[in-house]
Amino acid sequence: MRRSHQMAALFFLAVSAYLMWESWNNMEYYTPLGPGAGFFPFWLGALLGGLGIAWLIQVSGRSGGIEAGPSLPPRGGIVRILSILLSLAAVSAFMDLLGFQLVMFLFMLFVLMILGRQRIWTTLIIALICSVGVYRLFGRYLDVQLPAAFPAFLANLGL
Amino acid sequence: MDVFQNLLMGFSIALTAQNLLLAFIGSLLGTLIGVLPGIGPAAGAAMLIPLTFQMGPTGAIILLTSLFYGTQYGGTITSVLMNVPGEAASAITCLDGYAMAKQGRAGVALSIAAVGSFIGGTFATIALVFAAGPLTRWALEFGPVEFFALIVLGISMLTGLAGKSMIKALMMGVFGLALAMIGIDPIRGSPRFTFDRVELMDGIGFVPVIMGLFGLAEILENAEKPFAQMVLARMSTLIPTRGDIRDSVGPILRGSVIGTTLGLVPGITNSASSFLAYIAEKKSSKTPERFGTGMVAGVAGPETANNAHANGALIPLFTLGIPASPTIAVIMGAFMMHGIIPGPLLFKEHTAVAWGVIASFYVGNVILLILNLPLIGIWVQILKIPYGVLCGIIMAFMVLGAYSVGNSTFDVAVMTLFGVVGYLLKKFDFPLAPIVLTLILGPLMERSLRQSLEISQGSFGIFLSSPIAVVLLSLAALFLIVPAFMFFRRRKGVLPGDGEAVA
Numbered sequence: 001m002r003r004s005h006q007m008a009a010l011f012f013l014a015v016s017a018y019l020m021w022e023s024w025n026n027m028e029y030y031t032p033l034g035p036g037a038g039f040f041p042f043w044l045g046a047l048l049g050g051l052g053i054a055w056l057i058q059v060s061g062r063s064g065g066i067e068a069g070p071s072l073p074p075r076g077g078i079v080r081i082l083s084i085l086l087s088l089a090a091v092s093a094f095m096d097l098l099g100f101q102l103v104m105f106l107f108m109l110f111v112l113m114i115l116g117r118q119r120i121w122t123t124l125i126i127a128l129i130c131s132v133g134v135y136r137l138f139g140r141y142l143d144v145q146l147p148a149a150f151p152a153f154l155a156n157l158g159l
Numbered sequence: 160m161d162v163f164q165n166l167l168m169g170f171s172i173a174l175t176a177q178n179l180l181l182a183f184i185g186s187l188l189g190t191l192i193g194v195l196p197g198i199g200p201a202a203g204a205a206m207l208i209p210l211t212f213q214m215g216p217t218g219a220i221i222l223l224t225s226l227f228y229g230t231q232y233g234g235t236i237t238s239v240l241m242n243v244p245g246e247a248a249s250a251i252t253c254l255d256g257y258a259m260a261k262q263g264r265a266g267v268a269l270s271i272a273a274v275g276s277f278i279g280g281t282f283a284t285i286a287l288v289f290a291a292g293p294l295t296r297w298a299l300e301f302g303p304v305e306f307f308a309l310i311v312l313g314i315s316m317l318t319g320l321a322g323k324s325m326i327k328a329l330m331m332g333v334f335g336l337a338l339a340m341i342g343i344d345p346i347r348g349s350p351r352f353t354f355d356r357v358e359l360m361d362g363i364g365f366v367p368v369i370m371g372l373f374g375l376a377e378i379l380e381n382a383e384k385p386f387a388q389m390v391l392a393r394m395s396t397l398i399p400t401r402g403d404i405r406d407s408v409g410p411i412l413r414g415s416v417i418g419t420t421l422g423l424v425p426g427i428t429n430s431a432s433s434f435l436a437y438i439a440e441k442k443s444s445k446t447p448e449r450f451g452t453g454m455v456a457g458v459a460g461p462e463t464a465n466n467a468h469a470n471g472a473l474i475p476l477f478t479l480g481i482p483a484s485p486t487i488a489v490i491m492g493a494f495m496m497h498g499i500i501p502g503p504l505l506f507k508e509h510t511a512v513a514w515g516v517i518a519s520f521y522v523g524n525v526i527l528l529i530l531n532l533p534l535i536g537i538w539v540q541i542l543k544i545p546y547g548v549l550c551g552i553i554m555a556f557m558v559l560g561a562y563s564v565g566n567s568t569f570d571v572a573v574m575t576l577f578g579v580v581g582y583l584l585k586k587f588d589f590p591l592a593p594i595v596l597t598l599i600l601g602p603l604m605e606r607s608l609r610q611s612l613e614i615s616q617g618s619f620g621i622f623l624s625s626p627i628a629v630v631l632l633s634l635a636a637l638f639l640i641v642p643a644f645m646f647f648r649r650r651k652g653v654l655p656g657d658g659e660a661v662a
Contacts, residue, residue, distance in 0.1 A: 019340075035585075040605045041340045051326055051333065052330065055324075069585055070583075079381035080382040081383070084378065088571070093568075100562075104555060105556070108551055112360065116545065116548055118545065122548070128490020130551075146562070146563075156509050
């Protein structure tokens with residue numbers, strides 16, 4: 001348990017080092033008019049570093065081991081979490097290419113059937129409402145334009 | 160114009176058909192979000208922001224604020240009927256609310272909670288009306304020096320009270336400030352931490368960040384276990400007995416004062432208000448041993464305090480420009496997206512917006528009172544929808560909300576990334592609220608610091624030249640030092656117990 005907290009503290013120390021290095025080397029720290037673009041982030045990095053060290057000392061000390069570490073979810077939970085994240089990553093990657101309607105329809109099919117274990121008709125109806133229904137509603141009545149499919153054969157299908 | 164004339168003008172704006180409709184939709188959606196597991200008020204409000212782009216600022220803020228206090232009521236429904244708090248602030252209501260439901264008195268518990276919420280919310284709004292003038296006049300004396308000190312105070316109060324570990328809360332505050340540095344430097348115009356991505360030139364969008372931290376992270380946490388169907392208690396008559404009403408009067412009055420007062424303090428969440436109201440009722444009761452067995456006071460006090468807090472917490476936002484909670488930070492972000500900076504100048508430069516929104520709080524509270532009791536049956540039906548379905552629909556709307564802010568799939572990726580970040584931070588018991596508050600306040604804080612140092616030609620002594628700044632910074636130091644001091648004393652075994660501030 002102590003090890004995971006130490007790793008997390010080291011991660012924040014790395015972020016702190018990056019903030020300080022980047023703001024010192026690639027930004028103006030001070031200008032004739034006053035503090036430059038690097039001034040505030042540099043001191044934020046320093047503060048984060050100080051706090052990270054304090055936390056590292058705290059979790060590495062004798063009482064640090066008492067603090068409960070993060071518990072790993074069961075295997076099924078990990079699969080569900082990764083499935084959600086990968087499907088969202090796929091939505092983000094393919095929405096501009098395949099359009100909102102098709103991507104959201106497939107996303108909802110996946111989430112409802114595989115993760116939610118819903119019946120096929122329930123899944124299809126909800127997936128259609130959340131994809132085609134939302135696309136029409138948002139585009140026509142709320143003036144929020146969602147992406148259409150790029151390939152001509154999909155665009156011709158109204159996707 | 161005096162307060163009453165301003166308020167009358169506000170009502171003339173809030174009572175237009177369009178604004179009434181927006182308050183109605185906001186209250187309805189807020190209650191729905193409060194009822195639904197896996198989506199909190201901050202993520203819910205963030206999701207709605209893209210839909211407000213086509214509206215004027217008054218309508219947009221009315222929609223979001225009515226959604227905000229709608230969520231407070233929605234959380235109560237699940238606490239009473241399922242023993243599952245929809246919002247953290249309703250957790251304490253489970254004790255007596257669910258016990259009442261098991262006795263077949265769920266309807267009475269919900270009625271008392273609705274009336275208490277209405278009175279608490281109205282009480283806090285009246286406080287806002289009368290506090291607005293003096294606080295605004297005081298804050299108008301603020302220059303960049305005082306404003307910087309005020310933000311430091313807000314952040315230190317938040318982190319000092321945020322949870323078990325002050326170090327972790329401070330780390331999250333600094334992490335949020337670091338995120339706020341991404342984008343074009345507000346004073347010199349040079350890009351910072353953009354990794355050569357055009358999408359990051361305008362900074363990291365707070366809407367996808369909030370939806371990731373508060374929405375997706377919650378769904379990921381729930382996904383650890385198989386999605387289970389929720390079990391509901393049976394509904395009953397909504398009409399309380401004369402004895403119930405008599406037992407509720409005191410708790411509602413006390414809850415109104417507790418919630419409004421604590422709502423003024425940035426960093427104290429409404430769960431602290433409802434918890435303190437519950438303790439106050441237990442202490443003042445002649446039969447404290449009966450609390451937890453279905454006492455009306457155990458529902459009336461906390462629920463009133465919860466809603467009074469939600470409305471009271473808008474006072475620092477409207478008068479000083481300091482958001483007291485993540486959801487209010489989202490509302491502040493919505494103000495800024497419509498070109499309005501909340502704070503002392505709000506009442507001077509955008510009088511109609513400020514008073515229109517304040518008047519809408521009264522209207523929204525009335526709508527919630529009228530709307531919710533007859534609709535309880537519908538909320539119960541919604542709760543019967545399997546979580547797997549709800550979860551899918553919530554994620555679809557999160558994708559939609561994240562995309563619509565900037566019409567960019569990059570924001571969907573940002574939301575996903577921050578879902579992972581939020582999930583991991585929760586695993587390590589980091590408080591998430593400081594990230595959101597400092598993400599919103601970061602640019603204002605940096606600007607006021609740099610302006611102050613430009614005025615003083617680099618001398619930090621300028622922060623000691625203003626009595627207001629000295630007082631504010633001293634208070635900030637106190638908020639950081641006292642919890643640290645308590646922590647070390649506790650480690651030496653001087654103080655018993657945890658002493659954790661309720662976050």
